[in-house]
Amino acid sequence: MTNPPEGTIRDWLDYRAIQGGTGFVFPDGAADLTWSELRETARRVAVMLTDLGVEKGESVAILYPNCREALEVLFGVLYGGFRATMINLVAGDSAVTYALEHSDARYGFVHSDQTDLFARTADPAAITALHVSDAKDTGSNLHGISSSSHALLMYTSGTTGRPKGVVHTHASLLAGGWTTAVAHQLTDADCGFCVLPIYHINGLCVTVMGTLVSGGSLAMCEKFSASRFWDNLGKVSATWFSVVPTIISHLLHSDTSPDANTRQRVRFGRSASSALAPDVQRSFENRFEIPIIETMGLTETAAQILSNPLPPGVRKIGSPGVAFGNEAAILDASLQPVPRGTEGELVIRGPNVMLEYLKDSRATSETFTVDGWLRTGDLARMDKDGYVFVTGRLKELIIKGGENIAPREIDEALYSHPDVVEAAAFARPCASYGETVEAAVAIREGSQVTSMDLSKICEAQVGRFKSPDRVHFLLELPKGPSGKIQRNRILEIVNESAGDPTT
Template sequence: MTTLPDPGLSHVIGDRSVPLLEETVGDMLARIARTWPGQPALVVPPQNVRMDYAALDVAVDRLAAGLLQLGLVPGDRIGIWSLNRAEWVLLQFAAPRAGLVLVNINPAYRTHELEFSLRHVECKALVLPRRFKTSDYIGMLRELAPELDACAPGALHAAALPELRHVLVMGDGEPVPGAHAFDAIAACDDAGALARMREVAPTLSAHDAVNIQFTSGTTGSPKGATLTHRNIVNNGFFIGEAMNLTEQDKLCIPVPFYHCFGMVLGNLACVTHGACMVIPGEGFDTLATLQAVQDERCTGLHGVPTMFIAELEHPRFAEFDLSSLRTGIMAGSNCPIEVMKRVVDTMHLSEITITYGMTETSPASFQTTRDDPLDRRVDSVGRVHPHVEVRLIDGEGRTVPRGTTGELCTRGYSVMQGYWNEPARTAEAIDADGWMHTGDLATLDADGYCRIVGRVKDMLIRGGENIYPREVEEFLYAHPAIADVQVFGVPDAKFGEEACAWIRLVEGATVSAEEIRAYCQGRIAHFKIPRYIRFVDEFPMTVTGKVQKFLMQQAMAEEFRRDRPAG
């Protein structure tokens, strides 16, 4: 019997009326392919790829068999270092079907980070493209493994990467010495290899590790969050449920696959419901995204706020027919209220949802739904996900009252197995009772709606007053001249910290720092008004669209150092 939390405390338990899926990624795809074999599954216009679910299932079988034919065995790790391509999707489903653990490697990583990732989880194989724009992926790999050019495919023994044996290169072009052509492995029709693949499936469990994603921490080495079939299949399923996805939907996914947003909230949300994945390009391109939505009559669109802002502000925005849209997800960083309203009004996304989560929780813990009133879909991240339990705690670990700010902790099926081969760091994040401590500050209202007010590390204290940057940002977004804003703390000799705002103005707008402060006067508490205001053209960001405030803080520290009189 479940004991319900005290309604006066910030402790909620998600609905459990719909049972969890207890199946592997491979078994789930096979079930969906049997149910909707002729429905569109994958569309990638730049690669001229169109597959229905029957074809996708066959392609995944062949690739899984090809991987096993290389000599890989269940439990081996296979890395993918690439932006969004059809091959990424095939590998996302083929690796689990072969019992392999897919390792997502940020395509922005360079040699040092790549070496760390491959060595840390002991990857036996790596899949990569030749290049993307100015990134020469083969060239970077050769810097780490010059032995590649002198070995036969599958026989790599590189001093810097002692476990790596196989390199699979995507795309057309001249053969790369020492590497396999991805297409050749993906075309495997060897009866023995296919039989071996079918023998593997019954030995796999939904509780097996299936995916490793490196967290993008700002300090220390990246941590490999290890997720199971059960983690990501169920999170993708309940994401799709909240969006009301069906086999009739087509979701445009311009967010990166190497991150949970693309591969779980995008690909797995689609596949668990028989919906179609539409991939507009390798990296985010505003025009390509708008074109794909129009041409494919997409019903859903994902993006981080900066992507939606870029689409809304593009000079050709009005040329595109987006009337097929109804749903999608805006997540990945703070979702400005004003941007959300414009998305609903001008992009036809009347049922767009907001989602909150983190890599370590597969990722979603909260989500709005299409049935939530618009005001709740623009001022919160929704209510707790099914089968997820959340509480907000104070510095002493006590659950705080409703409406009080506390650190968000979550537990349930979605919490990762742990950080790969790092029990100490795992124990720092997941306590003895199974609670994942997110480091995010939040509030829960009487109806269970959650608002994220910042990070424990982002909160600044000015003269004893707590300032939550998110609150100040939301206020400033309402200024007609402000397109985007980020608020953070900088050191101050008198008050300990002061608020600093970096502001990106609407194109053609002009406004001074003094006018911004005047706008704040009498409308927010005086201690929340940014003392430092800088106008910028862009913010430092990760490739997933997350703003890197620590780099802004470093830039301000350098500015203060330059301006400080010598002596």
């Protein structure tokens, strides 16, 4: 497929159902889900919502972990022409309450394990819980929809104020699956392996929409387990998997390994959501003999915007790659293009870009340039071959004594020690310098590495001025639903922690 998918998700599910075959399998034990079974249940859900008077494009909340029924609900809402409003189950009660209220959802599908969360966060006078088991096909006509109809509402993490509600259409949601399929050359012979939550854009677009567009199949687990990862992946004969850097690091430090058949069958592993440290990537590939394809994506772009090519194409370690299916450019502070090799802000334009931020025209206009580029907020440079190298987030830069320090280069220095499983540098306010550099790490069990050891590594690689004044040891670093480390929460956590072992 050389062009973005046309039509709607309803069209594509109908097409897959007519083709037949199994769409989804579940290593945790649920029955396989064929495309025709999924379409049948999706239509029942769509008819139920239509009979309840839900309008086209109206939000319907979904509070589900990864499971068979979550897919039935998701595709049912999409099939009916409603706006699937994915609720982040680990965002905290206030964020869930905000999403339910801000989305104006009058109905929500609630998994049995999430009834307490729903009871704590939902206004019973405003929203009613629904169940798939109640869905019946009464024969009602569904809303007419098009590629430009609203399909998805997903809230950002809200690290700088209130979360923003990202709205995607059927066209941009399908394009999100297409950019993945194109970059990774997915076909109907592929079976993906999903351990990331589908209430996050990576799990939903890369694996679920990527499978819908490519026509392959997908194995879905409720959550990541280092001890069961390779066994489950082998059991379903997966040919690729999508994870995040923290998962890659945990697999690298686990005592489990894929068998010979799995190593041979798996074409690649895919990394996204945050930067992958080069030392971790090299060590993973050396140990497991499976290539890791580093990529980059955003909620606002239905996941993928950049990817390294598959072998034997050139993979540049430390870069999330080149644009596939969309355009990428680097602009200066005046939003003008910069020469290759010059640092600026990464911007994206293409069919996978969001429609808008719900009820926030100001944020929407600030995010887009006058000629349609979406501003990512990432600092980056592009080399002569079109590979992008991300150097940091505009809002995460540590400004020490007037000098900009990108946390990523300190992270990578810390990851170069083989016992470091998770690492993140962060800023601490300082009267003398404005901000100083500190870092937090989680280390392999039984490791004897000290704060002094890690400080010396940082000094050798980035210099004394950029090195952290203190390295904090935590059991694990705070992470969002995708597994991305939440750098903005670390200072609060280390300030609250007692008996800090870094001295």
